[in-house]
Each structure stands twice: as C-alpha cells, then as structure tokens.
Amino acid sequence: MDDMDRKLLGLLAGDATLSYKEMGEQLHLSAPAVHERVKKLKKSGAIAGTVARLDGTAVGRPLCAFIHMDTEGWGKSPELLSIQEDSRIEEIHAVAGDTCVILKVRCESTKALEDILHRLYQVPGMIRTQSYIVLNTYLERGPGV
Numbered sequence: 337m338d339d340m341d342r343k344l345l346g347l348l349a350g351d352a353t354l355s356y357k358e359m360g361e362q363l364h365l366s367a368p369a370v371h372e373r374v375k376k377l378k379k380s381g382a383i384a385g386t387v388a389r390l391d392g393t394a395v396g397r398p399l400c401a402f403i404h405m406d407t408e409g410w411g412k413s414p415e416l417l418s419i420q421e422d423s424r425i426e427e428i429h430a431v432a433g434d435t436c437v438i439l440k441v442r443c444e445s446t447k448a449l450e451d452i453l454h455r456l457y458q459v460p461g462m463i464r465t466q467s468y469i470v471l472n473t474y475l476e477r478g479p480g481v
Contacts, residue, residue, distance in 0.1 A: 337377075337380075337382065340363060341373060341376075341382070342481040343363055343378060344359060344363060344370065344373055344377070344391070345377065345382065345383070345481040347359050347362060347363070348374075348383070348386075349383070349477065349478055349481070350384070352386045352387075355367070356368075356370040356371045356374070368401070371388050376425045392442045396444060397424065397442045397443050397444055398442050398444075399416075399442065399444065399446065399449060399469065399470075400440070400441070400442045400444060400469075400470040400473070401440075401441050401443075401449055401454070401467050401468060401469045401470060402438060402439065402440055402467070402468045402470070403438070403439040403441060403453070403456070403465050403466070403467050403468075404435035404437075404438055404465065404466040404467075404468075405435060405436055405437040405438070405439065405456065405462065405464075405465050406435055406436055406462075406463040406464045406465070407436045407437065407459075407462055407463055408461040408463060409461060410430075410436075412430055412437075413459070413460065413461065415459045415460055416437070416459050416461075419439075419455065419456065422452070422455070424441050424442060424443045424448065424452060424454070425438045425439055425440075425441055426441060426442055427439065427440035435462075435466070446469075449467065449469075449474070453465055453467065
C-alpha cells in the first residue's frame with residue numbers, strides 16, 4: 337500500500353459514494369486507474385466492504401449504549417455470539433481489562449435496552465453487565481490511514 341492508496345482510502349472512508357472520476361480528479365489519476373486501485377484494495381482486504389452509515393435517530397433507534405459484560409471463563413460461547421442476530425447489537429468486542437466483552441447497541445428506548453440486558457442474562461455464564469448510555473457523539477469513524 338502506497339501513499340496514493342492511503343489517500344484513496346481516506347476519500348472512500350469520508351464518502352464511499354464518490355465516483356471513480358470524482359476521486360480521480362482529487363487524486364490527479366484517471367478513473368480507470370482509481371478503479372484498478374480500488375479492485376486491488378478490495379482483493380487485499382484493505383476494503384472489507386462498502387456500507388451506508390445510518391443515523392440512529394432517523395431510523396428510530398436514538399439510544400446508543402455500550403454494555404460491558406463479565407462472564408465465567410472466556411465468554412465467547414455460541415450462546416453469546418448468537419446475540420448478533422439482534423440487529424440492535426452493532427458491535428461485539430472481546431477485550432482485555434476489567435471486563436470480558438463490550439457490546440455497542442443502538443435501540444429505540446431505555447425499555448428496549450432493558451430487553452437487551454434481559455436477553456444477555458439468559459446467556460449461560462453471564463455474571464454481570466455495566467451499561468453506559470451515550471449522551472452525545474463527537475467523533476465516530478473507522479481506522480485511519
């Protein structure tokens with residue numbers, strides 16, 4: 337990956353709807369050259385997918401929270417991982433530190449958050465949870481390049 341690839345990734349991270357022509361104009365490359373670079377970046381795994389970033393409030397899920405979960409043992413059981421079927425669960429992270437797993441959830445209300453917590457306590461080996469409700473988000477982005 338060279339500096340041009342990093343600049344290209346930065347453009348895509350900011351707005352993945354830019355056309356190859358628009359990116360080429362900003363990078364001083366032809367549209368076909370940008371297209372080839374994007375293909376190589378996808379093949380290498382640097383671009384894992386192209387998704388729309390949704391606004392939680394606009395889609396009816398204004399409450400964002402992080403849930404720290406303490407479990408017996410490793411915690412990464414099939415029962416725990418099955419919670420990913422719930423579309424309100426945005427991220428699941430196994431972590432080092434004073435908790436085992438951190439979830440990022442986005443839901444409709446505190447009642448919906450309570451329902452998620454109730455479901456988590458049905459997972460075998462669950463010891464406790466600690467929830468942090470987001471009041472405001474000042475920065476949210478993927479890895480920098």
